[in-house]
Amino acid sequence: MPLTVRDLTPEDVPACPWSGGRLHLEQLHVQLARAGDGVVDYLAVCGPADLPVAIGGVDYVARPGSGVLWQLAVMPALQSCGIGTILINAAEERILRRALSTAELSVEEDNPRARALYERLGYRAYGTEKDGWDVEGPDGTTVWYDTVCTLMRKELVGRLAP
Template sequence: MPEVVLPLTVRDLTAEDLHPGFSGWSATYRQGTFTALDRAKRGEVDFLAVCPPSGIPVATGGVDYAKPSGIPVLWQLSVDAPLRSCGIGTVLVRALEQRIRGRGLTWAELGVDENESRPRALYERLGYVVTGREPGSWDQEAPDGTVTRYETMITVMRKQLAWTSA
């Protein structure tokens, strides 16, 4: 099968990107992302989109600078399911790390659901190391609108960011 290569751009996520069908997001998740975009206006977070030439995001994620630990936390990292394992997650994480470095900060942290081995393998390949565990929970909305509470253990991972000239 021939390989298809498309250029990707990384840009700030906008409210216009959050139409109801975007990436299969539920109304609850979209509302949380609107809240994150409001926080971005105040400089508390960066929220990025990775896009092919169509300009429609195929991956999104944020970095929260307002955590009590003082270490920026990557969160809500998502790549459209059919495009996973194509390198798009790496593009997203590296762009978020560049934003962190742009603020003069040298550490990044993220949490990964212990039931999700694929994202953890990516983060390990990118240099993140396990620093602990903590309970995690969030509401999940089903396509029919019902909401259930999801509880799990989160593996906390950190990385010291190298300075780059770019």
């Protein structure tokens, strides 16, 4: 299947319910506004119909000197098909275009498949941190989700920006 990578747009958000619940989709609009301000990039990997099958962001202010990958998601039916790798490679290219040489991300400790992907792509663990965010509870109310994440880093030295 031919894939392209482009910026995510507000018009794409309704096509991304597979990436998270209602609160996540609302948060996408907030992040797209930040993209308009130039402090993040938010990418979409799209199939032939130009609909996103994977999305993810790069934050340039979260950790000065690095691009921080976050909210990475691949449509569940298409996981383990190399699409996550395409998304991460495109994000790393965006980081290099900003003249930064370090990519960072965090992965929940109970997500070994994602961590294995990141390690295969050259990311190395350097610590852990508690994290959390609002999620929609079973009754539709907002509840806080607590987790522990492994912090990972990759030096992009030796790669040239496109």
